[in-house]
Amino acid sequence: MNAILYDQVFAYLFLSLFLLFCGIVGVLYRRTLIGMLVSMELIMNGAGLNLVALNRFVVPENVYGSAFALIIMGIAAAEAAVALSIIILIFKKYQHIEGGELKEMKD
């Protein structure tokens, strides 16, 4: 293994794995809904990096991976808009945005 580091598919896959790990920990660990949303964005970025890396190293004859990374960006933008409007509604109704305290539908 004497190839340079940034021409290895390992480096990018491990970075996207690390982003997935951070995102899972954040979604489980954060209390506020905005913190959970930030962690979700980390997970989506890890998925996009994974797609682009595999596109560049495994199937370099087409660009489907890059196109799907762009689609992921669009979906993340729409998701963030809807989620943030819901979070602001929850704040207007309950005066807090803690995920653990929202148990009105559970009762």
Place this chain on the structure above:
Amino acid sequence: MTIAEIIFLSVALVTMGGAVMAVLSGSIVNALMGLVIAMFGIAGLYVYLHSPFLAMMQILIYVGAIAVLIAFAVMLAGPLYLKPKEWTTLGKFGAAAGIGLLAFLLLTRVVTTTFSRSLVPSFRLGTKDIGRLFFNELMLPFELISLLIVVGVLGAIMLALFSRGRK
């Protein structure tokens, strides 16, 4: 070690540091700054993957749109400094880190067994090919994405206009 490798390592370290800061920092504003740092790092990684268009879109969409949107939500969602309760119990952190590490190790095993040989192909496709792909074969997903964004924005406006808070 060449200078390109040094820059790659520093970009990777910036990405990892931003992700850790986004997850572990106590205040939500610091977490947002960590997210922005991680986004810039990922844009640098896209440059190393020969996709400068994706790097530009990453900075435009994530840093320019989503991070600003989350910053507005942090400002609108009230005085968070009155309740500095982002730190939870140690047991919950341990459980979260345990589940994350389990997934990390499992997927590390998958990655190391699947991609054991080194692949260095030449990659000479650019932005023009992405555009041709979007307007030939991926026409329907492209239009569906625009429809999704329009419906999402309309739904956000409806939620913001026709809802009543507690007065």
